[in-house]
Amino acid sequence: MKTLLIAGSLLLSFTAEAAIAIVVHPSNQTSLTQEDLARLYTGKLSAFSDGSSAVPVNLENTVPLRSEFDQKALGRSSSQVKAFWSKLVFTGKGTPPKEVASDNEVLALVANNPNIIGYVSANAVSDNVKVLLTLE
Amino acid sequence: MKRIILSNLPGMMLLLPLTVSADVNISGFATVAGGRVMSGDGVEAFGLPPTFLANYPQVGVYEEEWSFKPDSRIGLQVSADLSEGLSVTGQIVARGADDFDARFEWAYVSYQLNDTWTLQAGKKRLPLYYYSDFFDVGYAYLWLRPPADNYTWQIFNYTGINALFNTQLGSWDVSGNLYTGREDDKENKLLSQFFGTNPVREIWKDIVGGVVSFNRDWLDIRLTYMTYVNERYQTVNGITERVEWDGEFERRGKFAGISVNIDYNNLVLLSELNQLDLDGSKFDTYMVSLGYRLNNVTPYISYADFDSDGEVHNTTSIGFRYDFHSSAAFKLQYDDVEDNGYDGLMVAGDSKSITFGVDLVF
Numbered sequence A: 001m002k003t004l005l006i007a008g009s010l011l012l013s014f015t016a017e018a019a020i021a022i023v024v025h026p027s028n029q030t031s032l033t034q035e036d037l038a039r040l041y042t043g044k045l046s047a048f049s050d051g052s053s054a055v056p057v058n059l060e061n062t063v064p065l066r067s068e069f070d071q072k073a074l075g076r077s078s079s080q081v082k083a084f085w086s087k088l089v090f091t092g093k094g095t096p097p098k099e100v101a102s103d104n105e106v107l108a109l110v111a112n113n114p115n116i117i118g119y120v121s122a123n124a125v126s127d128n129v130k131v132l133l134t135l136e
Numbered sequence B: 001m002k003r004i005i006l007s008n009l010p011g012m013m014l015l016l017p018l019t020v021s022a023d024v025n026i027s028g029f030a031t032v033a034g035g036r037v038m039s040g041d042g043v044e045a046f047g048l049p050p051t052f053l054a055n056y057p058q059v060g061v062y063e064e065e066w067s068f069k070p071d072s073r074i075g076l077q078v079s080a081d082l083s084e085g086l087s088v089t090g091q092i093v094a095r096g097a098d099d100f101d102a103r104f105e106w107a108y109v110s111y112q113l114n115d116t117w118t119l120q121a122g123k124k125r126l127p128l129y130y131y132s133d134f135f136d137v138g139y140a141y142l143w144l145r146p147p148a149d150n151y152t153w154q155i156f157n158y159t160g161i162n163a164l165f166n167t168q169l170g171s172w173d174v175s176g177n178l179y180t181g182r183e184d185d186k187e188n189k190l191l192s193q194f195f196g197t198n199p200v201r202e203i204w205k206d207i208v209g210g211v212v213s214f215n216r217d218w219l220d221i222r223l224t225y226m227t228y229v230n231e232r233y234q235t236v237n238g239i240t241e242r243v244e245w246d247g248e249f250e251r252r253g254k255f256a257g258i259s260v261n262i263d264y265n266n267l268v269l270l271s272e273l274n275q276l277d278l279d280g281s282k283f284d285t286y287m288v289s290l291g292y293r294l295n296n297v298t299p300y301i302s303y304a305d306f307d308s309d310g311e312v313h314n315t316t317s318i319g320f321r322y323d324f325h326s327s328a329a330f331k332l333q334y335d336d337v338e339d340n341g342y343d344g345l346m347v348a349g350d351s352k353s354i355t356f357g358v359d360l361v362f
Helices: A002-016 A034-040 A064-074 A078-089 A103-112 B010-015 B189-194
Strands: A020-024 A055-059 A098-100 A116-121 A130-135 B023-040 B052-055 B060-062 B073-081 B086-095 B103-112 B117-125 B157-169 B172-185 B200-216 B219-236 B239-242 B251-264 B267-278 B281-292 B297-307 B312-325 B328-339 B351-361
Touching: A020 A064, A020 A103, A034 A064, A034 A130, A055 A064, A055 A103, A064 A078, A064 A116, A064 A130, A098 A103, A103 A116, B023 B052, B023 B060, B052 B328, B052 B351, B157 B200, B189 B200, B267 B297
Parallel strands: A055 A098, A055 A116
Antiparallel strands: A020 A116, A020 A130, B023 B073, B023 B351, B052 B060, B073 B086, B086 B103, B103 B117, B117 B157, B157 B172, B172 B200, B200 B219, B219 B239, B219 B251, B251 B267, B267 B281, B281 B297, B297 B312, B312 B328, B328 B351
Protein backbone atom coordinates (compact mmCIF):
# COMPACT_ATOMS: atom_id res chain seq x y z
CA MET A 1 0.00 0.00 0.00
CA LYS A 2 2.73 2.38 1.01
CA THR A 3 4.87 1.69 -2.09
CA LEU A 4 1.85 2.13 -4.28
CA LEU A 5 1.21 5.55 -2.82
CA ILE A 6 4.81 6.63 -3.31
CA ALA A 7 4.84 5.34 -6.89
CA GLY A 8 1.60 7.18 -7.55
CA SER A 9 2.85 10.48 -6.23
CA LEU A 10 6.13 10.15 -8.17
CA LEU A 11 4.19 9.62 -11.36
CA LEU A 12 2.01 12.62 -10.61
CA SER A 13 4.91 14.91 -9.91
CA PHE A 14 6.66 13.67 -13.04
CA THR A 15 3.75 14.50 -15.36
CA ALA A 16 3.20 17.87 -13.69
CA GLU A 17 6.86 18.80 -14.10
CA ALA A 18 7.22 18.12 -17.84
CA ALA A 19 9.76 20.60 -19.21
CA ILE A 20 8.68 23.30 -21.66
CA ALA A 21 10.95 24.21 -24.57
CA ILE A 22 10.88 27.76 -25.93
CA VAL A 23 11.41 27.37 -29.66
CA VAL A 24 12.40 29.65 -32.54
CA HIS A 25 13.52 29.34 -36.16
CA PRO A 26 16.92 27.54 -36.53
CA SER A 27 18.44 30.72 -38.03
CA ASN A 28 17.79 32.66 -34.79
CA GLN A 29 21.16 33.53 -33.17
CA THR A 30 19.81 35.47 -30.18
CA SER A 31 19.63 34.60 -26.50
CA LEU A 32 16.60 34.95 -24.27
CA THR A 33 16.23 35.49 -20.54
CA GLN A 34 13.17 34.26 -18.66
CA GLU A 35 12.30 37.90 -17.87
CA ASP A 36 12.23 38.79 -21.56
CA LEU A 37 10.15 35.71 -22.27
CA ALA A 38 7.55 36.95 -19.78
CA ARG A 39 7.72 40.41 -21.39
CA LEU A 40 7.14 38.95 -24.86
CA TYR A 41 4.06 37.05 -23.69
CA THR A 42 2.57 40.05 -21.86
CA GLY A 43 2.92 42.52 -24.73
CA LYS A 44 5.71 44.53 -23.11
CA LEU A 45 8.38 43.49 -25.60
CA SER A 46 8.13 42.81 -29.32
CA ALA A 47 11.72 42.17 -30.40
CA PHE A 48 14.49 39.60 -29.97
CA SER A 49 17.78 40.71 -28.35
CA ASP A 50 19.23 41.55 -31.81
CA GLY A 51 16.35 43.95 -32.49
CA SER A 52 14.50 41.79 -35.02
CA SER A 53 10.74 41.57 -34.62
CA ALA A 54 9.46 38.79 -32.32
CA VAL A 55 5.90 37.47 -32.62
CA PRO A 56 4.83 35.14 -29.79
CA VAL A 57 2.41 32.28 -30.42
CA ASN A 58 0.38 30.77 -27.60
CA LEU A 59 -1.45 27.49 -27.09
CA GLU A 60 -5.22 27.56 -26.58
CA ASN A 61 -6.61 27.34 -23.05
CA THR A 62 -7.84 23.80 -23.67
CA VAL A 63 -4.27 22.47 -24.10
CA PRO A 64 -2.93 21.40 -20.66
CA LEU A 65 0.56 22.75 -21.44
CA ARG A 66 -0.90 26.27 -21.64
CA SER A 67 -1.68 26.55 -17.92
CA GLU A 68 1.78 25.12 -17.11
CA PHE A 69 3.37 27.74 -19.33
CA ASP A 70 1.32 30.55 -17.72
CA GLN A 71 2.46 29.34 -14.31
CA LYS A 72 6.12 28.72 -15.14
CA ALA A 73 6.84 31.57 -17.55
CA LEU A 74 4.50 34.26 -16.24
CA GLY A 75 4.02 33.14 -12.63
CA ARG A 76 0.25 33.51 -13.03
CA SER A 77 -2.76 31.24 -13.36
CA SER A 78 -4.48 31.18 -16.76
CA SER A 79 -7.42 33.12 -15.24
CA GLN A 80 -5.06 35.85 -14.07
CA VAL A 81 -3.44 36.00 -17.50
CA LYS A 82 -6.86 36.25 -19.13
CA ALA A 83 -7.90 39.04 -16.73
CA PHE A 84 -4.64 40.87 -17.54
CA TRP A 85 -5.30 40.66 -21.29
CA SER A 86 -8.96 41.62 -21.05
CA LYS A 87 -7.87 44.88 -19.43
CA LEU A 88 -5.56 45.63 -22.38
CA VAL A 89 -7.81 44.36 -25.18
CA PHE A 90 -10.86 46.39 -24.18
CA THR A 91 -8.87 49.61 -23.64
CA GLY A 92 -7.02 49.44 -26.95
CA LYS A 93 -3.64 48.96 -25.27
CA GLY A 94 -2.70 45.55 -26.56
CA THR A 95 -3.58 42.35 -28.37
CA PRO A 96 -2.83 38.92 -26.89
CA PRO A 97 -0.62 36.46 -28.80
CA LYS A 98 -2.38 34.39 -31.44
CA GLU A 99 -3.43 30.98 -30.18
CA VAL A 100 -3.08 27.62 -31.88
CA ALA A 101 -4.43 24.21 -30.89
CA SER A 102 -1.35 21.96 -30.68
CA ASP A 103 2.42 21.52 -30.35
CA ASN A 104 2.54 20.54 -34.03
CA GLU A 105 0.97 23.80 -35.15
CA VAL A 106 3.50 25.74 -33.04
CA LEU A 107 6.38 23.74 -34.56
CA ALA A 108 5.12 24.33 -38.11
CA LEU A 109 4.74 28.08 -37.58
CA VAL A 110 8.14 28.45 -35.93
CA ALA A 111 9.94 26.33 -38.56
CA ASN A 112 8.60 28.54 -41.34
CA ASN A 113 8.99 32.03 -39.91
CA PRO A 114 12.15 33.51 -38.31
CA ASN A 115 10.05 36.06 -36.37
CA ILE A 116 7.83 33.60 -34.53
CA ILE A 117 8.54 32.32 -31.03
CA GLY A 118 6.55 29.54 -29.41
CA TYR A 119 6.69 26.78 -26.84
CA VAL A 120 6.13 23.02 -26.87
CA SER A 121 6.69 20.08 -24.53
CA ALA A 122 10.44 19.44 -24.42
CA ASN A 123 9.94 15.92 -25.79
CA ALA A 124 8.05 17.25 -28.85
CA VAL A 125 10.95 19.39 -30.16
CA SER A 126 11.82 18.62 -33.82
CA ASP A 127 14.99 19.25 -35.87
CA ASN A 128 13.27 22.10 -37.72
CA VAL A 129 13.33 24.40 -34.70
CA LYS A 130 15.88 25.68 -32.22
CA VAL A 131 15.41 25.64 -28.45
CA LEU A 132 16.24 29.06 -26.92
CA LEU A 133 15.30 28.29 -23.36
CA THR A 134 13.95 25.38 -21.34
CA LEU A 135 11.55 25.86 -18.42
CA GLU A 136 11.88 22.96 -16.00
CA MET B 1 -11.26 36.80 -26.94
CA LYS B 2 -11.41 34.23 -29.64
CA ARG B 3 -10.28 35.60 -32.96
CA ILE B 4 -12.75 35.33 -35.75
CA ILE B 5 -11.01 35.96 -39.00
CA LEU B 6 -13.29 37.05 -41.77
CA SER B 7 -10.61 37.87 -44.29
CA ASN B 8 -10.30 36.28 -47.68
CA LEU B 9 -13.74 34.72 -47.59
CA PRO B 10 -14.39 34.24 -51.30
CA GLY B 11 -18.05 35.23 -50.95
CA MET B 12 -17.18 38.45 -49.22
CA MET B 13 -14.54 39.26 -51.78
CA LEU B 14 -17.05 38.78 -54.57
CA LEU B 15 -19.60 40.99 -52.89
CA LEU B 16 -17.07 43.67 -52.03
CA PRO B 17 -14.47 43.51 -54.78
CA LEU B 18 -12.86 46.82 -53.84
CA THR B 19 -12.47 46.32 -50.08
CA VAL B 20 -9.05 45.95 -48.58
CA SER B 21 -8.67 42.60 -46.91
CA ALA B 22 -8.64 43.03 -43.12
CA ASP B 23 -8.44 40.75 -40.11
CA VAL B 24 -11.65 41.42 -38.21
CA ASN B 25 -11.49 40.48 -34.59
CA ILE B 26 -14.64 40.20 -32.49
CA SER B 27 -14.42 39.99 -28.72
CA GLY B 28 -16.63 40.94 -25.85
CA PHE B 29 -17.43 41.02 -22.17
CA ALA B 30 -20.52 40.72 -20.05
CA THR B 31 -21.62 41.06 -16.46
CA VAL B 32 -24.92 39.72 -15.21
CA ALA B 33 -25.49 40.79 -11.63
CA GLY B 34 -28.39 41.06 -9.26
CA GLY B 35 -28.73 42.71 -5.91
CA ARG B 36 -30.86 44.56 -3.41
CA VAL B 37 -30.69 46.90 -0.46
CA MET B 38 -31.11 44.89 2.76
CA SER B 39 -31.61 47.97 4.89
CA GLY B 40 -31.12 51.68 4.38
CA ASP B 41 -32.22 55.16 5.40
CA GLY B 42 -32.70 56.85 2.04
CA VAL B 43 -32.81 60.65 2.17
CA GLU B 44 -36.05 62.02 3.59
CA ALA B 45 -35.39 65.57 2.35
CA PHE B 46 -35.32 64.30 -1.27
CA GLY B 47 -38.15 61.80 -0.79
CA LEU B 48 -35.61 59.06 -1.60
CA PRO B 49 -36.39 55.52 -0.36
CA PRO B 50 -33.55 53.21 0.87
CA THR B 51 -31.13 53.31 -2.06
CA PHE B 52 -27.65 52.08 -2.98
CA LEU B 53 -26.06 54.12 -5.77
CA ALA B 54 -23.73 51.41 -7.10
CA ASN B 55 -22.74 53.24 -10.27
CA TYR B 56 -22.77 57.05 -10.22
CA PRO B 57 -22.27 58.00 -13.90
CA GLN B 58 -24.74 55.37 -15.19
CA VAL B 59 -27.13 55.92 -12.27
CA GLY B 60 -27.07 52.22 -11.38
CA VAL B 61 -29.41 52.17 -8.39
CA TYR B 62 -30.44 49.25 -6.13
CA GLU B 63 -33.52 49.51 -3.94
CA GLU B 64 -35.24 47.10 -1.57
CA GLU B 65 -36.53 44.86 -4.37
CA TRP B 66 -34.16 42.48 -6.20
CA SER B 67 -32.94 44.02 -9.43
CA PHE B 68 -30.67 42.69 -12.17
CA LYS B 69 -30.35 46.00 -14.01
CA PRO B 70 -27.95 48.37 -12.19
CA ASP B 71 -24.68 46.48 -12.82
CA SER B 72 -25.56 44.19 -15.75
CA ARG B 73 -24.07 45.00 -19.14
CA ILE B 74 -22.77 43.43 -22.30
CA GLY B 75 -20.06 44.82 -24.55
CA LEU B 76 -19.04 43.81 -28.03
CA GLN B 77 -15.75 44.93 -29.52
CA VAL B 78 -15.03 44.77 -33.21
CA SER B 79 -11.51 45.54 -34.31
CA ALA B 80 -10.25 45.54 -37.88
CA ASP B 81 -6.52 45.22 -38.43
CA LEU B 82 -5.75 47.00 -41.70
CA SER B 83 -2.06 45.93 -41.47
CA GLU B 84 1.08 48.09 -41.32
CA GLY B 85 0.16 49.29 -37.83
CA LEU B 86 -3.28 50.66 -38.71
CA SER B 87 -6.44 49.42 -37.03
CA VAL B 88 -9.95 50.59 -36.29
CA THR B 89 -11.95 49.57 -33.21
CA GLY B 90 -15.53 50.01 -32.09
CA GLN B 91 -17.06 48.97 -28.79
CA ILE B 92 -20.82 48.77 -28.33
CA VAL B 93 -22.12 48.53 -24.78
CA ALA B 94 -25.68 47.79 -23.65
CA ARG B 95 -26.42 48.43 -19.97
CA GLY B 96 -29.25 47.35 -17.73
CA ALA B 97 -29.14 50.83 -16.21
CA ASP B 98 -30.12 52.13 -19.68
CA ASP B 99 -32.68 49.36 -20.36
CA PHE B 100 -30.03 47.64 -22.52
CA ASP B 101 -30.12 50.42 -25.09
CA ALA B 102 -26.90 49.64 -27.02
CA ARG B 103 -24.49 52.48 -27.80
CA PHE B 104 -21.02 52.98 -29.24
CA GLU B 105 -18.87 53.85 -26.25
CA TRP B 106 -15.55 53.52 -28.02
CA ALA B 107 -14.81 54.24 -31.68
CA TYR B 108 -11.24 54.98 -32.64
CA VAL B 109 -8.52 54.60 -35.21
CA SER B 110 -5.15 53.41 -34.01
CA TYR B 111 -1.79 53.73 -35.72
CA GLN B 112 1.39 52.19 -34.36
CA LEU B 113 4.25 54.58 -35.10
CA ASN B 114 7.02 52.34 -33.73
CA ASP B 115 7.72 49.91 -30.89
CA THR B 116 7.24 52.69 -28.33
CA TRP B 117 4.43 54.95 -29.60
CA THR B 118 0.88 54.37 -30.83
CA LEU B 119 -1.44 57.20 -31.89
CA GLN B 120 -5.20 56.93 -31.49
CA ALA B 121 -8.00 59.27 -32.48
CA GLY B 122 -11.71 59.07 -31.81
CA LYS B 123 -14.00 58.38 -28.91
CA LYS B 124 -12.49 56.73 -25.85
CA ARG B 125 -12.97 56.34 -22.12
CA LEU B 126 -11.47 59.11 -20.00
CA PRO B 127 -8.62 57.38 -18.10
CA LEU B 128 -8.90 59.35 -14.84
CA TYR B 129 -8.81 56.64 -12.20
CA TYR B 130 -7.05 53.28 -12.35
CA TYR B 131 -10.17 51.35 -13.35
CA SER B 132 -11.87 54.12 -15.41
CA ASP B 133 -11.04 52.81 -18.84
CA PHE B 134 -11.94 49.17 -18.11
CA PHE B 135 -14.72 49.87 -15.62
CA ASP B 136 -17.16 47.81 -17.73
CA VAL B 137 -14.89 44.74 -17.95
CA GLY B 138 -15.70 43.09 -14.62
CA TYR B 139 -13.64 40.01 -15.44
CA ALA B 140 -10.47 42.16 -15.40
CA TYR B 141 -10.75 43.16 -11.72
CA LEU B 142 -11.36 41.72 -8.29
CA TRP B 143 -14.60 43.24 -7.00
CA LEU B 144 -18.14 43.19 -8.30
CA ARG B 145 -17.54 46.83 -9.32
CA PRO B 146 -14.79 49.39 -8.72
CA PRO B 147 -15.57 51.32 -5.48
CA ALA B 148 -18.55 53.58 -6.26
CA ASP B 149 -17.39 56.35 -3.90
CA ASN B 150 -14.31 56.96 -6.03
CA TYR B 151 -15.82 56.55 -9.50
CA THR B 152 -18.35 59.35 -9.11
CA TRP B 153 -17.64 61.75 -11.99
CA GLN B 154 -20.44 62.45 -14.45
CA ILE B 155 -18.19 62.51 -17.52
CA PHE B 156 -16.42 59.27 -18.46
CA ASN B 157 -15.80 59.50 -22.21
CA TYR B 158 -14.03 62.01 -24.43
CA THR B 159 -13.46 62.51 -28.12
CA GLY B 160 -9.97 63.50 -29.11
CA ILE B 161 -6.43 62.30 -29.62
CA ASN B 162 -4.46 59.87 -27.50
CA ALA B 163 -0.77 58.93 -27.70
CA LEU B 164 0.14 55.66 -25.99
CA PHE B 165 3.68 54.70 -25.04
CA ASN B 166 5.33 51.55 -23.81
CA THR B 167 9.00 51.29 -22.92
CA GLN B 168 11.52 49.86 -20.52
CA LEU B 169 13.67 51.69 -17.94
CA GLY B 170 16.16 49.29 -16.42
CA SER B 171 14.05 46.53 -14.92
CA TRP B 172 10.89 48.68 -14.89
CA ASP B 173 8.26 48.52 -17.60
CA VAL B 174 6.97 52.02 -18.17
CA SER B 175 3.74 52.67 -20.05
CA GLY B 176 1.14 55.38 -20.26
CA ASN B 177 -0.60 57.88 -22.45
CA LEU B 178 -1.07 61.57 -23.18
CA TYR B 179 -4.47 62.75 -24.35
CA THR B 180 -6.48 65.80 -25.30
CA GLY B 181 -10.08 66.31 -26.34
CA ARG B 182 -13.53 67.24 -25.14
CA GLU B 183 -16.90 65.82 -24.16
CA ASP B 184 -20.26 67.44 -24.69
CA ASP B 185 -22.96 65.38 -22.99
CA LYS B 186 -26.28 66.81 -24.22
CA GLU B 187 -28.25 65.30 -21.35
CA ASN B 188 -26.01 64.11 -18.57
CA LYS B 189 -27.61 61.20 -16.77
CA LEU B 190 -26.17 61.68 -13.29
CA LEU B 191 -26.85 65.44 -13.16
CA SER B 192 -30.23 65.30 -14.91
CA GLN B 193 -31.72 62.24 -13.27
CA PHE B 194 -30.10 61.68 -9.90
CA PHE B 195 -28.64 64.92 -8.58
CA GLY B 196 -31.42 66.96 -10.16
CA THR B 197 -34.65 66.75 -12.13
CA ASN B 198 -33.98 69.27 -14.89
CA PRO B 199 -32.05 68.32 -18.05
CA VAL B 200 -28.39 69.30 -17.73
CA ARG B 201 -25.95 69.62 -20.61
CA GLU B 202 -22.45 69.02 -19.24
CA ILE B 203 -19.36 70.08 -21.18
CA TRP B 204 -15.77 69.25 -20.29
CA LYS B 205 -13.57 71.04 -22.80
CA ASP B 206 -9.85 71.73 -23.26
CA ILE B 207 -9.16 68.36 -21.66
CA VAL B 208 -5.41 67.68 -21.40
CA GLY B 209 -4.17 64.73 -19.40
CA GLY B 210 -1.56 62.07 -18.94
CA VAL B 211 -1.03 58.73 -17.27
CA VAL B 212 2.24 56.97 -16.50
CA SER B 213 2.55 53.47 -15.00
CA PHE B 214 5.64 51.82 -13.58
CA ASN B 215 5.53 48.08 -13.37
CA ARG B 216 8.05 45.66 -11.90
CA ASP B 217 7.41 42.08 -10.83
CA TRP B 218 4.71 42.34 -8.18
CA LEU B 219 4.57 46.15 -7.96
CA ASP B 220 2.46 48.50 -10.08
CA ILE B 221 2.46 52.28 -9.58
CA ARG B 222 0.26 54.61 -11.63
CA LEU B 223 0.23 58.41 -11.72
CA THR B 224 -2.57 60.37 -13.37
CA TYR B 225 -3.23 64.05 -14.10
CA MET B 226 -5.92 65.81 -16.08
CA THR B 227 -7.14 69.38 -16.44
CA TYR B 228 -10.32 70.61 -18.14
CA VAL B 229 -12.75 73.52 -18.34
CA ASN B 230 -16.32 72.90 -17.22
CA GLU B 231 -19.34 74.52 -18.85
CA ARG B 232 -22.94 73.67 -17.99
CA TYR B 233 -26.44 74.41 -19.28
CA GLN B 234 -29.66 73.72 -17.45
CA THR B 235 -33.15 73.61 -18.94
CA VAL B 236 -35.88 74.72 -16.54
CA ASN B 237 -39.48 74.88 -17.76
CA GLY B 238 -38.29 74.68 -21.37
CA ILE B 239 -35.84 77.55 -21.00
CA THR B 240 -32.12 76.75 -21.29
CA GLU B 241 -29.78 78.85 -19.22
CA ARG B 242 -26.04 78.76 -18.74
CA VAL B 243 -25.00 77.79 -15.22
CA GLU B 244 -22.90 80.33 -13.30
CA TRP B 245 -20.37 79.56 -10.58
CA ASP B 246 -19.43 82.62 -8.50
CA GLY B 247 -20.36 84.89 -11.40
CA GLU B 248 -18.32 82.88 -13.96
CA PHE B 249 -19.66 80.75 -16.82
CA GLU B 250 -16.63 78.47 -16.77
CA ARG B 251 -14.61 76.76 -14.08
CA ARG B 252 -11.35 74.86 -14.29
CA GLY B 253 -10.91 71.36 -12.91
CA LYS B 254 -7.57 69.74 -12.09
CA PHE B 255 -7.49 66.07 -11.29
CA ALA B 256 -4.47 64.24 -9.87
CA GLY B 257 -4.05 60.79 -8.47
CA ILE B 258 -1.74 57.95 -7.53
CA SER B 259 -2.44 54.25 -7.40
CA VAL B 260 -0.22 51.58 -5.88
CA ASN B 261 -1.02 47.92 -6.45
CA ILE B 262 0.82 44.91 -5.11
CA ASP B 263 0.30 41.34 -6.25
CA TYR B 264 2.77 39.29 -4.21
CA ASN B 265 2.41 35.52 -4.11
CA ASN B 266 -1.25 35.20 -3.23
CA LEU B 267 -1.68 38.57 -1.61
CA VAL B 268 -3.36 41.39 -3.52
CA LEU B 269 -3.27 44.99 -2.26
CA LEU B 270 -5.02 47.65 -4.31
CA SER B 271 -5.02 51.36 -3.48
CA GLU B 272 -5.94 54.70 -5.01
CA LEU B 273 -5.65 58.27 -3.79
CA ASN B 274 -7.11 61.04 -5.94
CA GLN B 275 -8.11 64.69 -5.74
CA LEU B 276 -10.17 66.91 -7.99
CA ASP B 277 -9.68 70.65 -7.53
CA LEU B 278 -12.62 72.52 -9.04
CA ASP B 279 -11.78 76.24 -8.88
CA GLY B 280 -10.39 75.77 -5.39
CA SER B 281 -13.00 73.33 -4.06
CA LYS B 282 -11.36 70.04 -3.19
CA PHE B 283 -12.91 66.62 -3.77
CA ASP B 284 -10.81 63.90 -2.16
CA THR B 285 -11.21 60.19 -2.83
CA TYR B 286 -9.28 57.12 -1.78
CA MET B 287 -9.73 53.40 -1.53
CA VAL B 288 -7.82 50.44 -0.13
CA SER B 289 -8.59 46.80 -0.89
CA LEU B 290 -6.97 43.65 0.33
CA GLY B 291 -7.48 40.20 -1.17
CA TYR B 292 -5.96 36.78 -0.71
CA ARG B 293 -5.97 34.18 -3.47
CA LEU B 294 -6.84 30.64 -2.34
CA ASN B 295 -6.61 28.66 -5.58
CA ASN B 296 -9.71 29.73 -7.53
CA VAL B 297 -11.30 31.79 -4.79
CA THR B 298 -10.16 35.27 -3.76
CA PRO B 299 -11.90 36.77 -0.72
CA TYR B 300 -11.44 40.51 -0.27
CA ILE B 301 -12.23 43.50 1.90
CA SER B 302 -12.35 47.06 0.69
CA TYR B 303 -12.82 50.59 2.00
CA ALA B 304 -13.55 53.61 -0.20
CA ASP B 305 -14.02 57.22 0.81
CA PHE B 306 -15.26 60.49 -0.73
CA ASP B 307 -14.76 63.79 1.07
CA SER B 308 -15.62 67.34 -0.03
CA ASP B 309 -17.33 70.42 1.40
CA GLY B 310 -20.74 68.90 2.03
CA GLU B 311 -20.63 65.60 0.13
CA VAL B 312 -19.06 63.02 2.44
CA HIS B 313 -19.53 59.27 2.14
CA ASN B 314 -17.71 55.95 2.40
CA THR B 315 -18.30 52.27 1.66
CA THR B 316 -16.95 49.19 3.40
CA SER B 317 -17.22 46.06 1.26
CA ILE B 318 -16.49 42.39 1.72
CA GLY B 319 -16.82 39.74 -0.93
CA PHE B 320 -15.15 37.07 -2.99
CA ARG B 321 -14.29 36.27 -6.58
CA TYR B 322 -14.52 32.64 -7.70
CA ASP B 323 -12.86 31.75 -11.01
CA PHE B 324 -15.11 28.78 -11.74
CA HIS B 325 -14.47 28.70 -15.50
CA SER B 326 -11.57 29.67 -17.78
CA SER B 327 -13.56 32.67 -19.09
CA ALA B 328 -15.92 33.47 -16.24
CA ALA B 329 -15.87 34.48 -12.59
CA PHE B 330 -18.62 34.47 -9.97
CA LYS B 331 -18.64 37.29 -7.42
CA LEU B 332 -20.57 37.99 -4.25
CA GLN B 333 -20.26 41.32 -2.46
CA TYR B 334 -21.73 43.03 0.59
CA ASP B 335 -21.59 46.83 0.72
CA ASP B 336 -22.11 49.03 3.77
CA VAL B 337 -22.49 52.69 2.73
CA GLU B 338 -22.25 55.53 5.23
CA ASP B 339 -23.53 58.89 3.94
CA ASN B 340 -22.36 61.75 6.15
CA GLY B 341 -23.33 64.51 3.71
CA TYR B 342 -24.44 67.87 5.08
CA ASP B 343 -25.85 71.17 3.81
CA GLY B 344 -28.24 69.28 1.55
CA LEU B 345 -25.41 67.33 -0.13
CA MET B 346 -26.41 63.84 0.92
CA VAL B 347 -26.25 61.30 -1.93
CA ALA B 348 -28.51 58.34 -1.10
CA GLY B 349 -28.27 57.90 2.67
CA ASP B 350 -26.83 54.96 4.57
CA SER B 351 -27.45 51.50 3.12
CA LYS B 352 -26.45 47.87 3.44
CA SER B 353 -26.70 45.89 0.22
CA ILE B 354 -25.87 42.55 -1.28
CA THR B 355 -24.95 41.88 -4.92
CA PHE B 356 -23.88 38.74 -6.78
CA GLY B 357 -23.05 38.15 -10.39
CA VAL B 358 -21.00 36.55 -13.13
CA ASP B 359 -18.39 38.31 -15.29
CA LEU B 360 -17.41 36.82 -18.63
CA VAL B 361 -15.05 37.58 -21.48
CA PHE B 362 -15.25 36.07 -24.94
